[in-house]
Amino acid sequence: MVTQIISTMETQVSNGPTSNSSLPNGPLISANGATDDSKTNLIVNYLPQNMTQEEFKSLFGSIGEIESCKLVRDKITGQSLGYGFVNYVDSNDADKAINTLNGLKLQTKTIKVSYARPSSASIRDANLYVSGLPKTMSQKEMEQLFSQYGRIITSRILVDQVTGVSRGVGFIRFDKRIEAEEAIKGLNGQKPLGASEPITVKFANNPSQKTGQALLTHLYQTTARRYTGPLHHQTQRFSPLSLISRFSPITIDSMTSLAGVNLTGASSAGWCIFVYNLSPEADESVLWQLFGPFGAVTNVKVIRDFTTNKCKGFGFVTMTNYDEAAMAIASLNGYRLGDRILQVSFKTSKQHKA
């Protein structure tokens, strides 16, 4: 299956300083003694997943003297979250960094360099993921829809790189988390004016979170199997958390690059299995329990109703190896789960509503 290449457009409201001096500036001290970082502190977004703190510092240090910088990482896995902060000593260097490094292409990413808003708890977790948008809806129209709930900092609609047509998926970052919460309450499950389908509005995942999770899932599967052997009477599985403590981020990185693992491919490759006649209470764990004993499972998904959040009676499981998937299907098709007889088969390319 071909991985779709995505291109995006993004706009951002002005949130930085409004003037720049042509003279070097030292740190600005306000009346209460606090430093004002608004003209020196930058946020850098869309960094490549594998960029290290050292590379990050090296890149931005080439512009001028750095007061401090930080590549933001997942607290547990240590994986880069794909963004960071750079605070320059001189505001002119911050300005120069925006002018020379914003839009720089690094691997598959186009980095974004802009002034950071002042750090504050109220602006955290204010980013929304929106799906089910009409393909005809423009970024501006999406902003108009959301702007009733607060000040929009950034917005984006993902489009197919080849055709340029909207994928019906986008992001809205509000200035304040409470604004984002209100937008979810007001718009999730609602049909935009003239639309035939409701949209989904939820908090967005962290950048690059998915690849990190896919990697951990992959490690979890392969390592658990290495220790337990294939197919037989597996009574205890390793917890992903126990693996995290045994693999440092550096080890994960080096294993990944040594193995030439393509993170995107690893999460999507495999044999997809359709599971029908699950109960409304079914969750992901039941699929793990059913299929895990047969071999490497890379992904499970329970399909839920939009409003009730109950299972719609079916789900999908992705397994890495054909033999194990075939064995799981042969064993679980017709299997009685509670008072239901499961129907399990390879997913076919049956078409449904797009």
Add this chain to the structure above:
DNA sequence: TGGAATT
């Protein structure tokens, strides 16, 4: 009896 999309 057939989903999804994460800059």
